[in-house]
Amino acid sequence: MFKVRAIEIVLSIRPAMNLKELATKLGLSPTTVSRALNGYPEVNEATRERVMAAAKRHNYYPNTRAIRLATGRAMAVGHVIPIATRHEIVNPVFADFIAGAGETYSRNDYDMVLSVVPDEGEEDTYRSLKSKGNVDGVIVHAPRMNDPRIPLLREIGLPFVVHGRATGTAEPYCWLDVNNRRAFQRATEFLLDLGHTRIALVNGLEFMDFAIRRRTGYVDALTARGITPDPALMASDEMTEIAGFRAASAMLALPNPPTAILAASMISGMGVRRAVEGKGLTVGREVSIIIHDDDLSYMKNGEDVPIFTATRSSVREAGRLAAEMLLDVIAHPEAAPQQRLLEAELIIGQSTGPAPKG
Template sequence: MKLKQLSEMLGLSQTTVSRALNGFPEVSAETRSRVMKAVRETGYRPNRAAQRLATGRAGSLGLVMPIAPGLDSDVHFGEFLAGLGEEAVKHDFHFVINPSAPEDEESTFRRLVASGNVDALYIAYVRRDDPRIALLNTLNMPFMVHGRAVDQGPHSYPFLDIDNTGAFYNAARLLIQLGHRRIGLINGPAHFAFAIRREKGMRKALAENGLPFDERLAHNGLMTDDFGHQAMEMLLEEPEPPTAVLCSSTVLALGAVRVLDRRGLKVGRDISLIAHDDELPMLKPENFSVPLTTTRSSLRAAGARIAERLINRVLQHGDPAEQELWRTELILRESTGPAPVR
């Protein structure tokens, strides 16, 4: 189907249909809805080259994907990308994924902006003091940050983040209320802002109850089940092992539980476990051998929200929620119980 046929079917001019497809603000919401419904029903696809000439937009979101020897793919990134994609396809936006070595990210961002192949950018896996944020603030292109830097002064950039400090504060406080005094932490890489904030939340809960943060009971590493397995082995080898452990992901918890099962330790009785749940569809906390108590926030929903906000900015619909901080839920299940008597 061509634009002329689509406009005749709708009883609208080709100009009106084109403007509705391209997000021009003077087209009413009702008309745009009619046009988009017809597009879905007929399978119409606009000519990308013509669309770009008419609007000056590429209809694409830019992602820079870090690659390096030994850098494993991440199931968390895939889930976030699924949410981003679900929202982008509603507006007929595409992705441009540009691989980059970590040390070459700045020039990769500059090339991507200069290419004209993207209308907006997003970054994730934010570091303590992230130079990419300062760079993107200097480039003439909408961008969004999934997360927040830690040591970067006032937040002067658009972001969506979850309250990582509050999540692990609440989780640690629950364990303390259950009588636990030695609490372990299996966390993400130490330079990532989310990991820093989760440790901060745990430290806060411990300090409020006059308990020390034992560095020997905290381990940082890749968000994989292998690292969860390794870290739990190290925790249990301590002269005084923890009676409870916080994990930064259900993926880490999967490895931790393998160790506990092999040693004949019962989760929720011999040792309590709380994990952060990104709502990964293939790893549901309620399906563990002992259902996991979790702090919960959907990565897929975050991806969809970031795509929505970026596309609104590209289409000049504004971005009233310049900065968003989502609270997490604390979901109680059988993996947490009173501290065992030792």
């Protein structure tokens, strides 16, 4: 009994083999072993193979902490998530973005570190992340108008990529965004082409940059066809089922109700649908609905919910691409800021149809 236990303890306590030990075992210097493993040219191919084999055999893994200190790089990327507001991790869209970004980091041997901090501590977090050297760069989530994080990050010299854009920021910076304006413009045009003229917008909160752009696209499309946007047909609220339900219910109760509704997300779209059906109307006949579909992996349009006509853009893919961009920025800090605009595609589903005859 005691004996067995002692052995276990020894086994679990024995530290992992390190470079020096491996080198000794091979009768080589740590320098050569390190170079052999890292693919440097100044080492004999036969030697390299011997080293690689030995490393595998003794399953040697270089200690990440030592590498990080020696190279001066963190090999890690940060995502700072403020709590208290209901718009971040809280938001189911966020999880998919993180999943996408995480795939990229895994492939490149980077760690993804999430910092969950109180709202007011976000700036301090960036500062300390930088000066303590925990990460090589960060992704900025959910930009707002004149977002203070952008000048801050530039000032402290921490590489970053913004997911979305911050209206009002003058200096160029790295970002990756979906063309929200164009997406909602196209969706609106699609409805106009179907003969709709009373088209409503159930938007997200309009201090978020993407919501502003969506409204612009919607308004532009209407205006271009000579239709004056009706404030009664524009709502702005959280993107929840109940908010969608309420906004749509109110609009449908108007003397001159909409025949088509644009919803900001799948969830609010479900609320809109409930409102329409609750009025005894049929979606796609009396009332058309178009949603924006982030292509969430746990809630596929047409799989988990009936097929909505939608402007679709995978937020997970956006996560992958934003992460790639960030790694690139980290590798080439002096390069000009990259910017990338993804286009959403218009998916025709069963929730839209010709405008009902007056």
